[in-house]
Amino acid sequence: MPQPMNYLRETASQTAGPYVHIGLAPHQAGFDIFQQNFSNQLAGPLTRGERIAIEGRVIDGTGTPLNDALLEIWQANAAGRYSHPADSQDKPLDADFRGWGRTGADFDTGIYRFDTIKPGPVPGRHGRMMAPHVNFWIVARGINIGLSTRMYFADEEAANAADPVLNLIEQKQRRKTLIAARGSHDGKTVYTFDIVLQGENETVFLDI
Numbered sequence: 001m002p003q004p005m006n007y008l009r010e011t012a013s014q015t016a017g018p019y020v021h022i023g024l025a026p027h028q029a030g031f032d033i034f035q036q037n038f039s040n041q042l043a044g045p046l047t048r049g050e051r052i053a054i055e056g057r058v059i060d061g062t063g064t065p066l067n068d069a070l071l072e073i074w075q076a077n078a079a080g081r082y083s084h085p086a087d088s089q090d091k092p093l094d095a096d097f098r099g100w101g102r103t104g105a106d107f108d109t110g111i112y113r114f115d116t117i118k119p120g121p122v123p124g125r126h127g128r129m130m131a132p133h134v135n136f137w138i139v140a141r142g143i144n145i146g147l148s149t150r151m152y153f154a155d156e157e158a159a160n161a162a163d164p165v166l167n168l169i170e171q172k173q174r175r176k177t178l179i180a181a182r183g184s185h186d187g188k189t190v191y192t193f194d195i196v197l198q199g200e201n202e203t204v205f206l207d208i
Contacts, residue, residue, distance in 0.1 A: 024038065024102070025102060028104050039103075041101065041114075042073075042101045042114060042117070043096070043098075043115060043117050044097065045096070047077075047078075048078050048094055048097070049077065049078025049094075049097075050118040051117055051188065052115075052116060052117060052118050052188075052189045053113055053114065053189070054073070054190075055113045055114075055190055055192055056180075056192055056194045057110045057112070058105060058112070058138060058140060058197065059194060059197065060197050060198060065105070065109070065110025066110060066141070067105050067107050067108070068104065068107075069104065069138060069139070070103075070105075070138070070139050070140065071138050073100070073101050073114055073116075073136055074099055074100045074101075074134075075099060075119045076122045077092075077119065078120050080119065080120030080121050080122045081122070083099040089122075097117065116134075119134065124164055131153075131159035131162070131163040132156055133151060134150065134151045135149075136148065136149045136195070142197070143197070148205060148206045148207075149178065149195065149204060149206055150165065151178060151179075151191070152180065153179070153182065153191060154181050160179065166178065169204055174204055177202070
C-alpha cells in the first residue's frame, strides 16, 4: 500500500548557478560560437532614443559583489512599445532595437553593463501608465529560482510618483532600491543600479 503524500521526504533543493558562460554569455568568456550571440548590446547604430548605459553589481548578504551572476533585461523602445507580438499599441516599432539583452558580471570587478536606450512609458493593468523602466531577471549561486525586479530612473520623479507598481510597495523607503541614479563617464550617460540580494538594503523583488 503506498504511503500518504505527507510521508514523502522533501527533495533536496539546488541553487540556480553558477553558470557556464560558454553557453549563456559566450562573448564574455571569449568565444564566438553562435551566429547571433546573446549580448549586452540592445541598441544598434540607427536605434532611436537617448543612448544610455546601465551598470551595477549584484551584491550578496555579506556585501560581496558576485562575479558569476547572470542578468537579463527587457524593455520598451523610446516610444514606449515592446518588440513583442503581444504589444499591439499604436506606437512605432524600432527595427534597429532588440529590446532584450543578457550579460554576466565581470569576473574581476563584479560589475555588469548594458548598452541601450532610455525607454518610454508604457501602459500597465487597466490602462494605467507606468513610468519608464527596465525589467531585470537575475540568477546566481545561492538563488533557488531566478529573481525579477525593475529599474526606474531617478530623473523621472513625477512619473515614478504615479507609477502603479512603485505605489504597491507599502514601505516607501524601500522604493528607492528600484531607482537608478543618473551620472556620466567617458561622455556617456550611465545609470547605476546595484541589486542587493539580502540584508538591510535588499532590493524589492517582484512575484511575476
